[in-house]
Amino acid sequence: MRYDITTGPIDPRELEAAVTHSGAGAICTFSGIVRDSSRGQSVTHLDYEAYAEMAVPQMRKIGQEIKDRWPEARVAMAHRTGHLEIGEVSVVVSVSCPHRAEAFAACRWGIDELKQSVPIWKKEHAADGTHWIEGDEAKPVA
Amino acid sequence: MAIAVAIRIRFFARLREQAGVETESIEVAPGSTLAEVYAALHGKHAALPEQGAVRAALNQEFADWNTPVASGDEVAFIPPVSGGC
Numbered sequence: 001m002r003y004d005i006t007t008g009p010i011d012p013r014e015l016e017a018a019v020t021h022s023g024a025g026a027i028c029t030f031s032g033i034v035r036d037s038s039r040g041q042s043v044t045h046l047d048y049e050a051y052a053e054m055a056v057p058q059m060r061k062i063g064q065e066i067k068d069r070w071p072e073a074r075v076a077m078a079h080r081t082g083h084l085e086i087g088e089v090s091v092v093v094s095v096s097c098p099h100r101a102e103a104f105a106a107c108r109w110g111i112d113e114l115k116q117s118v119p120i121w122k123k124e125h126a127a128d129g130t131h132w133i134e135g136d137e138a139k140p141v142a
Numbered sequence: 143m144a145i146a147v148a149i150r151i152r153f154f155a156r157l158r159e160q161a162g163v164e165t166e167s168i169e170v171a172p173g174s175t176l177a178e179v180y181a182a183l184h185g186k187h188a189a190l191p192e193q194g195a196v197r198a199a200l201n202q203e204f205a206d207w208n209t210p211v212a213s214g215d216e217v218a219f220i221p222p223v224s225g226g227c
Contacts (some may be wrong), residue, residue: 032227045164048225051218053153055225070174079225111226119218120201120225121155132156135222139156 002076003059005052007123015076015094024074024096028102030111034084034089039138041126048081048090051102051119062113066095070106073097077110079120147172147213153182156221157196160189170211175205176200179217195222 004010019027032040034046044059063075076094084090093110097103122133123141131138145170153161161183170179176198184190198205199218211217 034227049155049158050225051199051202051220053154054199054218057202115223115226117223118225119205119220119223121153121221121222123155132159132221133224134156135224137222141156141159 001060001063001074002078003056003063004078005050005055006080007082008080008090010078010080010089012089012092012094014112015092016078016096018076019074019094019096021074021096023072023098026040027094027096027101028100028103029092029094030107031089031112034086034088034090036086038124038126038137039128041128043086043124043126045086045125046084046090046104047123047125048079048084048129049121049123050079052081055118055120059114062117065113066106066110069109070097070102071094073102073106075106075110077114079114079118081120088118145172146170147174147211147215147216149179149211149213149217151179152216154218154220157190157219161187164188173210173215175208175210176217179211180207180219180222183219190219190223191221 074096095107131142151166197220
């Protein structure tokens with residue numbers, strides 16, 4: 001189990017290594033990537049900000065809930081903060097299980113929960129200006 | 143009996159910009175709830191959103207608005223999150 005908030009680049013292979021073991025027949029790794037458009041606007045870059053002292057325990061809690069639902073799962077999660085360029089990895093969730101069905105399901109559940117409850121925020125720099133993203137809403141920066 | 147409890151407030155993301163500060167130490171009356179703390183801060187920083195638009199966190203965990211604060215607590219108000227991609 002490994003949970004990180006980091007300002008440096010995230011290597012998905014390192015998270016996979018953290019969940020690899022001899023009984024894990026399936027590893028599902030989700031990587032979230034900064035894309036070049038949002039809300040129909042071209043995006044130049046993003047800034048992510050985290051309440052790190054809460055975000056890491058919150059990720060650990062999601063990992064524990066995954067273990068409650070899929071007892072054989074091993075979980076690693078990392079989220080990057082600071083300035084990110086298009087194409088860079090912002091978040092990785094890697095889950096190992098004996099078989100692929102649980103690995104896919106647990107990984108999907110993990111990234112969905114992370115997006116709901118881990119205190120991290122995205123500031124989007126786009127053609128129409130800079131916005132804080134709050135849930136599904138984009139709020140212009142004054 | 144203490145006449146006031148001293149707590150530490152942390153603001154993040156859009157709330158940090160609206161409040162104009164990252165952290166703030168304030169004193170509130172004993173027994174004050176998170177809702178009362180937010181109301182006091184809202185009075186001081188008028189640009190903060192209404193309480194319904196944020197969640198409260200007490201000592202790094204989401205907490206109910208009716209929870210009372212104690213001396214030394216760390217309180218944060220969490221706008222809708224947008225981690226991931």
